Amino acid sequence: xxxxxxxxxxxxxxxxxxxxxxxxxxxxxxxxxxxxxxxxxxxxxxxxxxxxxxxxxxxxxxxxxxxxxxxxxxxxxxxxxxxxxxxxxxxxxxxxxxxxxxxxxxxxxxxxxxxxxxxxxxxxxxxxxxxxxxxxxxxxxxxxxxxxxxxxxxxxxxxxxxxxxxxxxxxxxxxxxxxxxxxxxxxxxxxxxxxxxxxxxxxxxxxxxxxxxxxxxxxxxxxxxxxxxxxxxxxxxxxxxxxxxxxxxxxxxxxxxxxxxxxxxxxxxxxxxxxxxxxxxxxxxxxxxxxxxxxxxxxxxxxxxxxxxxxxxxxxxxxxxxxxxxxxxxxxxxxxxxxxxxxxxxxxxxxxxxxxxxxxxxxxxxxxxxxxxxxxxxxxxxxxxxxxxxxxxxxxxxxxxxxxxxxxxxxxxxxxxxxxxxxxxxxxxxxxxxxxxxxxxxxxxxxxxxxxxxxxxxxxxxxxxxxxxxxxxxxxxxxxxxxxxxxxxxxxxxxxxxxxxxxxxxxx
Ligand code: SF4
Numbered sequence: 491x492x493x494x495x496x497x498x499x500x501x502x503x504x505x506x507x508x509x510x511x512x513x514x515x516x517x518x519x520x521x522x523x524x525x526x527x528x529x530x531x532x533x534x535x536x537x538x539x540x541x542x543x544x545x546x547x548x549x550x551x552x553x554x555x556x557x558x559x560x561x562x563x564x565x566x567x568x569x570x571x572x573x574x575x576x577x578x579x580x581x582x583x584x585x586x587x588x589x590x591x592x593x594x595x596x597x598x599x600x601x602x603x604x605x606x607x608x609x610x611x612x613x614x615x616x617x618x619x620x621x622x623x624x625x626x627x628x629x630x631x632x633x634x635x636x637x638x639x640x641x642x643x644x645x646x647x648x649x650x651x652x653x654x655x656x657x658x659x660x661x662x663x664x665x666x667x668x669x670x671x672x673x674x675x676x677x678x679x680x681x682x683x684x685x686x687x688x689x690x691x692x693x694x695x696x697x698x699x700x701x702x703x704x705x706x707x708x709x710x711x712x713x714x715x716x717x718x719x720x721x722x723x724x725x726x727x728x729x730x731x732x733x734x735x736x737x738x739x740x741x742x743x744x745x746x747x748x749x750x751x752x753x754x755x756x757x758x759x760x761x762x763x764x765x766x767x768x769x770x771x772x773x774x775x776x777x778x779x780x781x782x783x784x785x786x787x788x789x790x791x792x793x794x795x796x797x798x799x800x801x802x803x804x805x806x807x808x809x810x811x812x813x814x815x816x817x818x819x820x821x822x823x824x825x826x827x828x829x830x831x832x833x834x835x836x837x838x839x840x841x842x843x844x845x846x847x848x849x850x851x852x853x854x855x856x857x858x859x860x861x862x863x864x865x866x867x868x869x870x871x872x873x874x875x876x877x878x879x880x881x882x883x884x885x886x887x888x889x890x891x892x893x894x895x896x897x898x899x900x901x902x903x904x905x906x907x908x909x910x911x912x913x914x915x916x917x918x919x920x921x922x923x924x925x926x927x928x929x930x931x932x933x934x935x936x937x938x939x940x941x942x943x944x945x946x947x948x949x950x951x952x953x954x955x956x957x958x959x960x961x962x963x964x965x966x967x968x969x970x971x972x973x974x975x976x977x978x979x980x981x982x983x984x985x986x987x988x989x990x991x992x993x994x995x996x997x998x
Contacts, residue, residue, distance in 0.1 A: 493639075496652040500986075501832070501945075506610060513776075514660075514661040515634060517636045517659065517660075517661040518530060518589045518636075518662075518930060520636040520637065521588055521635055521636045521637075521638065521661070521662070522639050523638075524636065524638025524997025525638050526631055526635060526636075526638050526657070529635070529657050529662065533662040533663055533841050534662075536668070536756075536757040536758055537662075537663055537664050537665075537668045537669070537671075537757065538854050538855075539664060539741030539854075539876065541690060548581070548666055549574065549577060549578060549660060549666070550658055550659075550660050550663040550664065550665055550666045550668065550669040551568075551570075551574070551578055551629060551631055551658040551660070551663075551666070551669055552578055552581055552582070552666045552669070553658075553665070553666030553667055553668065553669030553670040553672075553673075554627075554629060554656060554658050554670060554672050554673035555568070555578055555629065556582060556583055556585065556626040556628075556666075556668075556670070556997060557670050557673045557674060557733040559582055559587045559589050559591070559664060561625070561733075561735055561736055561737070562624075562735060562736040562737075563594060563622065563623050563624040563625070563736065563737070564623065564624065564625045564626075564627060564736075564737070565617045565622075565623045565625070565626045565627070565873045566589070566591050566592060566614055566626075566627050567591075567592035567593065567594060567610070567614065567617065567626065567627070567628045567629070568591060568592065568593050568594075568628075568629050568631060569593075569594045569596070569606070569610055569628065569629065569630050569634045569639065570629075570630070570631025570632060570633055570634060571631065571632070571633050572593075572595060575591075575593050575631070578591070578631075579591045579593075581612055581800070586984060588667070589978040590965070591616060592612050592613060594606065594609050594920070596612050596633075596634070601633070601634070601637055601639075602618060602803040606634065606639055606895070607639050607640060607907045610628060610639070610641070610644070611644060611756065613628075614620050614626055614628060614644055614645075614648065614653055615648055615855065615955075617651075618647075618648035618649050618651035618653065619649070620649050620650045620651050621652070623651050624651065624652065624736070624737040625651065625652045625653075625654060625655070625677075625737055626651055626652070626653050626654070626674065626919075627654045627655075628641060628644065628650075628653070628654070628655045628656075629655075629656050629657075629658050629673075630655070630657040630658070630659070631658065631659065631838050632635075632659045632660050632661065634657075635657040635658075635659035635661075635662070636659065641656070641657065642655065647731075650664025652680060652737070652840065654673070654676050654677060654680060656672050656673055656676050657672075658672055658673075664852075664854075664876070665754070665755075665828055665853060666828070667753055667755055667828055667829065667830050667852065667853055668757075668849065668853070668854075669785070670708070670733055670756075670856065671755060671757060671758050671759055672758060673909075674734075674756065674758070674759045675756070675757075675758025675759045675761065675762060676758070677734075677737070677740055678732070678740055678743070678744065678758075678759050678762035679762050680740075680757075681737070681740035681741055681743075681744060681827060682762050682765060682766055684741075685741060685766075688853065690738070690741045691737075691738040691741065692738070692741075693730075693738060693739065693741070693742040694736070694738065694739075696716070697742070697745075698727050698742075699727075699794060699849045700725060700726055700727040700728065700751060701725070701726050701727070701746075701747035702726065702727045702728065702729030702730070702742070702745070702746045702747060702748055703717070703719070703721060703726055703727070703728060703729050703747060703748050703749070703750050703771075703788060703792070704729045704730050704731075704732060704742075704743045704744075704746030704748070704749045704750065704763070704768070704830050705717065705728060705729065705730070705731045705732070705750050705751055706732050706750055706751050706752055706753060706759060706763075707732075707751070707752040707756065707761070707830060708731070708733065708753070709731065709752060709753075709831075709923070709924070710919075710921055710922045710923065712927060713921045713923060713924040713925075713926065713927075713928070714731055715728070715924055715927075716775075716922060716924045716925035716927040716928060717775060717924050717925060719925060719926065720775055720785065720802070720806060720924075720925045721783075721788070723798065723801065723802035723805065723806075724788065724792070724794045724798055724799060724802055725794065725798070726747065726788070726792055726794070728996075729742060729743065729745075729746040730742045730743040730746070732756070732759060740971070743763075744762070744766045744768070746768060746792075747768075747792045748768060748769045748770070748771055748791040748792050749763045749768050749770050749771065750751075750771050750774065750776045750784075750788070751770050751771065751772055751773075751858035752831075752834075753829075753830035753831060754772065754830060754853065754856045754857075754858035754859035755830050755853040755856060756852060757856065760858070768857070769792075771784070771788055771791050772787070772857060772858040772859065772860060772861055773787070773834070773858070773859065773862050774831075774834050774923070774924060775842075775924050775925050775928075776834045776835075776837050776838045776924060776928060777810065777814065777836070777837050777838045777841035777842075777928075777929060778807055778810050778811050778814065778841055778929075779841065779865065780834070780837050780838075780861075780862075781803075781806065781807065781810055781867075781925060782803055782807055783861060784801055784905045785799055785806075785841070786799060786803075788936050791880065795910070797936075798823045806925070806926065809926045809929075810925070810926055810929045813841050813926055813929035813930040814841050814843075814929045814930055815906065816930055817842065817931075817933035817934070818843040818933065819839060819842040819843050819844040819932070819933050819936050819937060820843060820937075821844055821891070821892035821893055821936070821937075821940040822844075822847060822889065822890075822891040822892045822893075823839060823844050823845065823846050823847070823891050823892065823893045823894075823895060824846075824847055824848040824850075824885045824886050824889055824891045824893075824894050824895070824896070825839070825846060825849050825850070825851070825894075825895040825896065825912030825914070825935075826848070826849070826850035826851065826877055826882040826883075826885070826895070826896040826897060826900055826910065826914065827850075827851060827852070827895070827896060827897060827918075827919070828851070828852035828853065828897060828914075828915075829914065829915060829919045830851065830853045831919055831923065832847055832849055832850070832851040832853075832914070833859050833862035833863060833866060833873065833884065833950040834852065834862060834923060835914075835918055835919070835923065835932070836849040836862075836866055836871065837862060837866065838923060838928065839936070840866070840871070840931065841871060842856060842929075842930065842932065842933060844936070846866075846871050847871065847872065847885070847889045847891060848871070848872045848874070848882075848885035848889060849866060849871060849872070849873045849874070850873075850874040850877030850881055850882045850885065850896075851873075851874070851875055851876075851877060852876065852877060853875065853876070854875055854876055855875040855876075860929070869979075872885070879897075879899055879900065879917070882896055882897070882900045883899070883900055883903045886900060886904050886907065886909065887907070888902060890907075890919075891904075891912070892909070892910060892940045892943065893909070893910050893911070893912065893936060893939050893940050894910070894911045894912075895911070895912045895913075895914050895918055895925060896911065896913070896914055897913070897914060897915070898913065901913055905946065907950075908943075908946040908947050908949070908950035909943075909946065910939045910940060910942045910943055910946055911939075912935065912936070912939050917935060918935075921935070
């Protein structure tokens with residue numbers, strides 16, 4: 491690779507440590523100058539911003555990193571600043587990756603001369619051992635993306651091991667949720683082209699007997715089973731969940747009769763399914779109304795006889811209604827998160843009886859959550875896409891709910907206000923939501939949290955004032971030097987007795 495073939499942007503290296511702190515505009519400018527405008531334009535279309543610019547969340551690359559680390563026989567290599575890689579690997583191991591992450595380091599010289607690209611190519615060749623891997627995923631983080639390190643010039647496969655190069659810059663991909671789509675979409679594109687080129691590997695357990703519905707979005711492990719129960723009377727089966735856990739599952743995902751966009755932000759993945767001729771169904775089977783509409787939509791997409799769909803609804807919907815009624819939720823709730831399932835959870839809470847006032851999601855507005863937005867807004871509930879932390883916190887302050895469900899800083903703010911809070915990611919999205927099993931599954935955790943209000947009041951009263959004003963541990967004013975204690979004012983101790991200061995005269 492010559493210097494001219496592997497262009498790098500000298501501008502990007504002038505500023506020491508160009509990263510997310512350097513400013514998005516600066517990075518975008520550098521990326522455009524390095525010939526990466528096309529990538530930025532595609533991301534701008536796939537992951538639109540606004541009304542808020544960019545939600546405050548973790549480094550987006552964590553999303554794609556996690557998708558790769560969860561796949562069998564898949565090696566992962568990062569190319570980026572050491573501090574970014576340190577943070578990303580730390581977080582991935584915190585979440586139990588149990589897998590090494592490869593790293594190709596660089597310095598200004600290797601970035602400018604194109605040597606970084608050569609180092610990446612060498613690393614990929616070294617890793618591409620078909621004994622151990624089906625795929626090697628190499629990810630450009632912010633600086634290599636801004637500098638135009640051309641991963642597209644890597645070989646498509648080495649010794650039969652697929653090489654998938656992606657750019658996941660924080661200045662182009664707004665959230666870690668959408669970064670999952672960047673990798674899932676790149677893999678689906680690769681797999682689709684393999685399918686078009688000839689026969690591919692069958693799924694591990696063989697092809698399904700019934701037509702399947704591919705499920706798009708990470709979900710609670712029991713949810714695909716619950717969805718399978720809903721599909722069975724329609725003569726369908728729950729198919730592969732995307733992002734997949736191994737390469738060959740990509741073929742069965744593409745082979746589905748339809749794709750359920752359970753999480754609505756998988757724009758690049760949906761593009762591949764559409765290219766494969768698969769119909770896409772929005773929303774998800776949550777609660778009574780959600781399940782009814784979803785079964786209708788799936789039946790239509792898969793050409794199922796209407797009578798069959800109606801019979802399935804007659805059998806399933808009363809069970810869901812009963813499960814919801816058996817586990818009511820009483821209380822006023824605000825809800826926000828960055829998983830993409832926020833609107834679905836809100837629907838379930840409303841059908842359980844909760845008074846949901848606000849739903850904020852870091853994800854963008856797409857047509858695949860449109861039925862959920864309409865359903866919520868018809869009930870007077872404010873829905874905010876690309877919600878900022880300020881909007882989420884503002885909702886908690888304005889509505890003073892009995893429970894705030896949200897991200898860490900939102901829950902922290904709620905607790906400061908003596909409002910019980912639950913973390914969306916750990917405590918809500920890690921529960922079943924779909925079908926009969928999902929109905930009522932949130933009631934216990936939510937009712938228990940709401941019932942904790944008196945404990946929050948007690949803690950609030952106890953800690954009132956701590957961490958604010960002069961108790962914040964930060965001097966906002968110049969400290970005033972107070973007079974020292976005048977020791978002459980202390981009474982002389984009696985023999986063997988204690989000295990008692992004259993409190994009235996003491997100045998401290
Ligand atoms: S890779 Fe992530 S942590 Fe590093 S500069 Fe980009 S957004 Fe920030």
